[in-house]
Amino acid sequence: xxxxxxxxxxxxxxxxxxxxxxxxxxxxxxxxxxxxxxxxxxxxxxxxxxxxxxxxxxxxxxxxxxxxxxxxxxxxxxxxxxxxxxxxxxxxxxxxxxxxxxxxxxxxxxxxxxxxxxxxxxxxxxxxxxxxxxxxxxxxxxxxxxxxxxxxxxxxxxxxxxxxxxxxxxxxxxxxxxxxxxxxxxxxxxxxxxxxxxxxxxx
Numbered sequence: 001x002x003x004x005x006x007x008x009x010x011x012x013x014x015x016x017x018x019x020x021x022x023x024x025x026x027x028x029x030x031x032x033x034x035x036x037x038x039x040x041x042x043x044x045x046x047x048x049x050x051x052x053x054x055x056x057x058x059x060x061x062x063x064x065x066x067x068x069x070x071x072x073x074x075x076x077x078x079x080x081x082x083x084x085x086x087x088x089x090x091x092x093x094x095x096x097x098x099x100x101x102x103x104x105x106x107x108x109x110x111x112x113x114x115x116x117x118x119x120x121x122x123x124x125x126x127x128x129x130x131x132x133x134x135x136x137x138x139x140x141x142x143x144x145x146x147x148x149x150x151x152x153x154x155x156x157x158x159x160x161x162x163x164x165x166x167x168x169x170x171x172x173x174x175x176x177x178x179x180x181x182x183x184x185x186x187x188x189x190x191x192x193x194x195x196x197x198x199x200x201x202x203x
């Protein structure tokens with residue numbers, strides 16, 4: 001892809017359409033694009049902590065690029081999350097850095113909340129995502145945070161990106177074949193959050 005990087009983190013309609021194609025569903029409540037491919041396509045979406053349907057959403061930095069999400073999923077299937085959790089129990093310095101990553105995530109969520117003009121989301125107060133600050137339960141969250149915040153903020157997110165470097169690096173563009181650029185932009189939201197809301201309303 002030859003699209004030039006955009007100077008602003010504010011999502012354009014093109015960004016939102018791209019995110020929907022990447023995810024295979026309409027994207028929801030995106031406040032910023034905190035990380036982009038060298039071609040300008042989104043890698044991560046910063047999502048409001050309360051969705052427009054009222055559901056709390058703790059995953060502020062959502063990894064969206066199919067190449068990255070597939071590579072990270074393979075790490076999870078290989079047992080890397082358990083290995084990292086073990087590292088946390090054995091390495092005090094790493095545990096302290098991970099605690100700071102947790103605190104940074106909360107600070108960024110608060111910034112995104114205010115930018116979105118939302119009231120405090122009490123249901124997820126003090127809760128981040130990905131297992132922070134004591135364990136690892138989602139590498140996608142940690143990688144998304146690392147990309148959004150930059151190197152040195154989330155040590156296990158940085159580790160995750162290093163582990164997928166044979167498949168993708170920040171200097172690599174894999175966008176051309178990562179999703180169908182000619183497909184219709186999805187309009188029916190089939191995400192699990194929306195399905196659960198619909199199920200509750202119909203019961």
